[in-house]
Amino acid sequence: xxxxxxxxxxxxxxxxxxxxxxxxxxxxxxxxxxxxxxxxxxxxxxxxxxxxxxxxxxxxxxxxxxxxxxxxxxxxx
Amino acid sequence: xxxxxxxxxxxxxxxxxxxxxxxxxxxxxxxxxxxxxxxxxxxxxxxxxxxxxxxxxxxxxxxxxxxxxxxxxxxxxxxxxxxxxxxxxxxxxxxxxxxxxxxxxxxxxxxxxxxxxxxxxxxxxxxxxxxxxxxxxxxxxxxxxxxxxxxxxxxxxxxxxxxxxxxxxxxxxxxxxxxxxxxxxxxxxxxxxx
Numbered sequence: 001x002x003x004x005x006x007x008x009x010x011x012x013x014x015x016x017x018x019x020x021x022x023x024x025x026x027x028x029x030x031x032x033x034x035x036x037x038x039x040x041x042x043x044x045x046x047x048x049x050x051x052x053x054x055x056x057x058x059x060x061x062x063x064x065x066x067x068x069x070x071x072x073x074x075x076x077x
Numbered sequence: 078x079x080x081x082x083x084x085x086x087x088x089x090x091x092x093x094x095x096x097x098x099x100x101x102x103x104x105x106x107x108x109x110x111x112x113x114x115x116x117x118x119x120x121x122x123x124x125x126x127x128x129x130x131x132x133x134x135x136x137x138x139x140x141x142x143x144x145x146x147x148x149x150x151x152x153x154x155x156x157x158x159x160x161x162x163x164x165x166x167x168x169x170x171x172x173x174x175x176x177x178x179x180x181x182x183x184x185x186x187x188x189x190x191x192x193x194x195x196x197x198x199x200x201x202x203x204x205x206x207x208x209x210x211x212x213x214x215x216x217x218x219x220x221x222x223x224x225x226x227x228x229x230x231x232x233x234x235x236x237x238x239x240x241x242x243x244x245x246x247x248x249x250x251x252x253x254x255x256x257x258x259x260x261x262x263x264x265x266x267x268x269x270x271x
């Protein structure tokens with residue numbers, strides 16, 4: 001895109017509303033990150049999210065298994 | 078070209094100065110959060126990714142290169158966090174529905190205060206943005222909202238300059254189409270209301 005086209009795009013998008021960070025979130029993340037910056041342990045929430053990933057995968061496998069069983073049951077009643 | 082003030086800030090971050098970290102956080106937190114919210118379309122996801130982005134900076138700050146472009150570095154991390162989240166979400170069948178339902182997030186973003194026409198225009202813009210593919214939305218946000226030039230935006234998006242330029246062209250065309258559709262829908266709704 002040319003510079004003029006980009007300027008026009010930016011002018012158009014300037015009408016987007018401001019999006020704020022909730023004060024509680026900004027404070028919590030700021031403190032947690034600063035603690036990690038100082039060499040502290042990461043906040044618990046981030047570990048919880050990592051643990052959620054294998055759980056999500058297990059859920060996916062379970063859902064697929066359940067679908068496969070019902071599909072087989074429909075084919076071979 | 079990285080500004081001298083940013084280079085000085087990077088040097089202070091590498092030395093482990095808390096005040097430098099706080100300064101970077103204050104300067105970029107709102108922009109990064111808005112970027113993640115518009116990319117993901119969900120507040121809970123944006124909250125998580127926002128936290129992960131800042132933890133990454135906290136952990137890597139002392140290993141940054143002297144000539145690091147801080148803004149580009151932070152937005153690259155935020156963008157990669159979103160991509161990684163999206164890959165996981167696509168593996169999780171239970172979240173597919175959530176991804177499909179992400180478009181109405183524009184309702185969250187537009188404050189009901191202010192001139193009705195301005196609110197309507199802002200809402201239309203958010204809805205059009207939300208309707209773009211993630212790659213196109215990312216390109217529009219990086220260049221059109223965050224003000225990165227196409228070179229830096231290409232680096233953040235992890236693609237070559239030429240590829241990014243073409244992506245941005247297609248993204249703008251898609252945005253124009255989405256806005257036209259939304260304007261047509263708005264006009265027909267107003268006619269229906271009268």
